[in-house]
Amino acid sequence: MGEKSLQKRKYILETARKVFMEKGYKNVTMKDIVDACEISRGGLYLYFGSTAEIFMEVLRMESLETDDVFSDNISKDATAADILMLFLKEQKKELLRKNGNLTVATYEFFFSEEIPKKENILRRQFDSAVKIMEKLIDAGVQSGELYCGNSRVTARNIMFVLEGLKISAQTIGVTPETVDEELAYILQGLGIEE
Amino acid sequence: MGEKSLQKRKYILETARKVFMEKGYKNVTMKDIVDACEISRGGLYLYFGSTAEIFMEVLRMESLETDDVFSDNISKDATAADILMLFLKEQKKELLRKNGNLTVATYEFFFSEEIPKKENILRRQFDSAVKIMEKLIDAGVQSGELYCGNSRVTARNIMFVLEGLKISAQTIGVTPETVDEELAYILQGLGIEE
Amino acid sequence: MGEKSLQKRKYILETARKVFMEKGYKNVTMKDIVDACEISRGGLYLYFGSTAEIFMEVLRMESLETDDVFSDNISKDATAADILMLFLKEQKKELLRKNGNLTVATYEFFFSEEIPKKENILRRQFDSAVKIMEKLIDAGVQSGELYCGNSRVTARNIMFVLEGLKISAQTIGVTPETVDEELAYILQGLGIEE
Amino acid sequence: MGEKSLQKRKYILETARKVFMEKGYKNVTMKDIVDACEISRGGLYLYFGSTAEIFMEVLRMESLETDDVFSDNISKDATAADILMLFLKEQKKELLRKNGNLTVATYEFFFSEEIPKKENILRRQFDSAVKIMEKLIDAGVQSGELYCGNSRVTARNIMFVLEGLKISAQTIGVTPETVDEELAYILQGLGIEE
DNA sequence: CATGAATGAGAGTTCATTCAT
DNA sequence: GATGAATGAACTCTCATTCAT
Numbered sequence: 001m002g003e004k005s006l007q008k009r010k011y012i013l014e015t016a017r018k019v020f021m022e023k024g025y026k027n028v029t030m031k032d033i034v035d036a037c038e039i040s041r042g043g044l045y046l047y048f049g050s051t052a053e054i055f056m057e058v059l060r061m062e063s064l065e066t067d068d069v070f071s072d073n074i075s076k077d078a079t080a081a082d083i084l085m086l087f088l089k090e091q092k093k094e095l096l097r098k099n100g101n102l103t104v105a106t107y108e109f110f111f112s113e114e115i116p117k118k119e120n121i122l123r124r125q126f127d128s129a130v131k132i133m134e135k136l137i138d139a140g141v142q143s144g145e146l147y148c149g150n151s152r153v154t155a156r157n158i159m160f161v162l163e164g165l166k167i168s169a170q171t172i173g174v175t176p177e178t179v180d181e182e183l184a185y186i187l188q189g190l191g192i193e194e
Numbered sequence: 195m196g197e198k199s200l201q202k203r204k205y206i207l208e209t210a211r212k213v214f215m216e217k218g219y220k221n222v223t224m225k226d227i228v229d230a231c232e233i234s235r236g237g238l239y240l241y242f243g244s245t246a247e248i249f250m251e252v253l254r255m256e257s258l259e260t261d262d263v264f265s266d267n268i269s270k271d272a273t274a275a276d277i278l279m280l281f282l283k284e285q286k287k288e289l290l291r292k293n294g295n296l297t298v299a300t301y302e303f304f305f306s307e308e309i310p311k312k313e314n315i316l317r318r319q320f321d322s323a324v325k326i327m328e329k330l331i332d333a334g335v336q337s338g339e340l341y342c343g344n345s346r347v348t349a350r351n352i353m354f355v356l357e358g359l360k361i362s363a364q365t366i367g368v369t370p371e372t373v374d375e376e377l378a379y380i381l382q383g384l385g386i387e388e
Numbered sequence: 389m390g391e392k393s394l395q396k397r398k399y400i401l402e403t404a405r406k407v408f409m410e411k412g413y414k415n416v417t418m419k420d421i422v423d424a425c426e427i428s429r430g431g432l433y434l435y436f437g438s439t440a441e442i443f444m445e446v447l448r449m450e451s452l453e454t455d456d457v458f459s460d461n462i463s464k465d466a467t468a469a470d471i472l473m474l475f476l477k478e479q480k481k482e483l484l485r486k487n488g489n490l491t492v493a494t495y496e497f498f499f500s501e502e503i504p505k506k507e508n509i510l511r512r513q514f515d516s517a518v519k520i521m522e523k524l525i526d527a528g529v530q531s532g533e534l535y536c537g538n539s540r541v542t543a544r545n546i547m548f549v550l551e552g553l554k555i556s557a558q559t560i561g562v563t564p565e566t567v568d569e570e571l572a573y574i575l576q577g578l579g580i581e582e
Numbered sequence: 583m584g585e586k587s588l589q590k591r592k593y594i595l596e597t598a599r600k601v602f603m604e605k606g607y608k609n610v611t612m613k614d615i616v617d618a619c620e621i622s623r624g625g626l627y628l629y630f631g632s633t634a635e636i637f638m639e640v641l642r643m644e645s646l647e648t649d650d651v652f653s654d655n656i657s658k659d660a661t662a663a664d665i666l667m668l669f670l671k672e673q674k675k676e677l678l679r680k681n682g683n684l685t686v687a688t689y690e691f692f693f694s695e696e697i698p699k700k701e702n703i704l705r706r707q708f709d710s711a712v713k714i715m716e717k718l719i720d721a722g723v724q725s726g727e728l729y730c731g732n733s734r735v736t737a738r739n740i741m742f743v744l745e746g747l748k749i750s751a752q753t754i755g756v757t758p759e760t761v762d763e764e765l766a767y768i769l770q771g772l773g774i775e776e
Numbered sequence: 777c778a779t780g781a782a783t784g785a786g787a788g789t790t791c792a793t794t795c796a797t
Numbered sequence: 798g799a800t801g802a803a804t805g806a807a808c809t810c811t812c813a814t815t816c817a818t
Binding site: 026027157160 | 218220221298301302304305306309311312314316317320343344347348350351353354355356357358359360361362364365366367372375376378379380382383
């Protein structure tokens with residue numbers, strides 16, 4: 001695939017991403033993407049064979065960017081507690097975002113396709129986030145900023161709460177206040193008062 | 195609709211429930227249910243007009259049973275901590291259930307249909323569980339069994355962790371050990387050691 | 389079929405008539421009639437085998453009543469011109485009737501079923517009307533009330549104009565003024581000034 | 583849609599036209615047209631979304647051709663009476679055509695779809711025909727070829743007779759002789775003897 | 777007589793996927 | 798590479814008609 005094709009490929013993925021944000025995963029047809037991209041039916045098939053393939057690529061793109069964002073926060077010289085709070089704030093913004101995120105599409109994708117539970121992109125993201133957070137907590141404990149009995153379990157706990165908030169935001173709705181309370185509760189568990 | 199029809203209606207719902215457990219929500223067509231029930235195309239339409247309608251009824255059935263289960267636990271004379279632990283164990287069993295549960299179908303349903311976030315069955319269940327757990331915690335605090343700063347926020351926290359575990363079990367997988375650790379972490383936060 | 393059955397039969401026909409007036413012929417299903425009559429599906433089939441059968445009966449009923457109406461006008465002692473004008477006025481009222489008549493249903497019926505053109509109820513009505521009008525005109529000519537070269541052709545002409553008005557009222561619409569003008573034109577052709 | 587598609591579109595319309603001539607409007611399904619055209623189910627939907635859409639297009643095509651026919655007659659240098667007689671003869675041929683015309687389908691279409699009475703293609707054709715005939719009569723009166731008291735009402739009268747003959751031909755049947763008599767009657771009313 | 781649940785044929789419609797150009 | 802017309806499988810939904818009760 002030449003230079004030009006790579007650009008078109010990227011264009012398709014970015015356009016498809018918007019479609020997935022808007023309509024989720026299962027409701028999106030190849031035609032939807034064709035229409036949004038304003039290319040021909042056959043043209044799309046030159047690059048991707050199915051919506052599943054497209055979505056997986058969109059997710060991979062997403063994943064790269066997300067990792068970057070996390071790294072950015074870490075790279076700045078800030079205390080462990082600061083980084084944690086920043087991360088949680090970021091998550092809050094994300095899960096309350098009104099005009100669409102990929103949450104629904106991602107869950108739908110993992111529901112409807114036969115994705116191995118052991119080795120998948122979501123799992124990698126989750127595990128990676130847990131690991132980073134674990135280290136962060138360890139560092140915070142070391143520096144005396146915060147208190148924690150078992151950093152791994154605590155890190156996982158935080159991640160599960162965030163997952164719970166994310167899915168709840170899409171099904172039963174959560175108010176910003178509830179999110180704030182829950183995040184404060186987590187920090188408080190670590191001995192951090194805002 | 196006579197007595198007999200009611201039985202058939204129930205039969206369809208129970209059969210459909212199995213189909214939803216197996217295939218989720220979006221992948222299920224009226225034909226799937228017709229085939230599973232071994233009735234005619236038109237026959238199904240006598241009772242239900244769409245998979246959405248069927249699924250909502252399945253959910254309602256489910257909801258009634260779940261409430262009962264909870265009440266049962268409460269009705270026995272046991273300490274607050276006991277009841278809490280029982281509830282969490284129940285949830286653990288549910289979310290680790292191998293041969294299918296309605297989790298995926300339920301989330302898919304709430305994703306794909308236009309369900310109001312403010313007033314829906316999932317929300318009612320969530321709020322009701324929070325309220326009961328809050329009272330439970332209050333009772334436990336009163337009796338000195340457990341410690342808790344803010345029973346409402348804590349109750350919600352527990353529910354969000356459970357939601358997080360539930361969705362994670364379906365997407366990235368969770369081991370029984372992880373669930374145990376997380377539940378222990380929660381109980382520990384309440385001052386309960388198993 | 390006993391007395392009771394005859395009554396039910398008549399009830400069905402009268403109810404069906406209303407349905408046909410409202411929805412035409414082709415859009416009416418056995419279910420529509422069942423619903424309107426508030427009887428059971430099987431019950432209707434005890435009396436009639438199809439909407440075609442029902443509509444034919446409705447038409448027969450209608451036909452009897454229409455003939456009566458015509459006879460009524462004739463029985464009164466009035467001049468030929470009077471009777472003619474009365475008849476035309478009646479037709480005007482009928483074809484301008486807002487809330488439904490059987491015109492559309494009747495035409496639809498004759499279009500969609502394989503009705504012999506030579507011997508059918510519509511034909512009988514038409515021919516009968518022509519004959520009566522012919523006699524009427526002859527009587528008028530004799531009495532010097534009106535002038536006419538060929539009473540049969542004239543009678544048919546009047547009937548065709550009426551048919552034309554009837555169908556036009558249902559497709560392109562006709563105003564009362566247009567009807568008045570056309571009827572006046574007919575009468576004027578017979579030497580009658582209103 | 584390219585050149586080729588336009589040809590196919592036209593092919594579909596012409597084929598559908600035959601189907602409508604044979605079976606009327608309400609009895610024609612998308613499948614009937616698909617079969618007649620020997621194309622795929624989906625293929626037809628690329629061009630038209632419903633039988634209603636197709637029929638409207640057929641009618642539009644028809645309308646263009648009919649207008650042409652009329653113009654042709656007018657363009658030749660002939661007396662008003664000649665043109666009138668030519669037009670009536672054309673109408674006679676049309677309404678007696680054995681192997682199907684679109685009359686039934688057209689009426690059925692206007693019965694079953696919600697067509698506005700004020701502004702529809704049939705109405706336009708009718709009004710246009712009335713207007714042309716009115717002018718024709720006026721010209722004939724001017725040149726002394728024929729006599730007429732009120733050209734507009736007379737023109738409408740002729741059109742209504744034609745409509746009456748058209749509908750009657752499809753329901754109760756009319757013989758060529760009857761048509762001839764009626765047309766002669768009309769001409770005679772204008773002072774034209776054949 | 778009367779009921780109404782049940783059947784199954786058939787219409788409408790959408791979409792992934794292919795393929796000649 | 799790119800196009801978009803074409804295909805056909807699959808799904809939704811409706812209704813005439815039957816039949817056990």
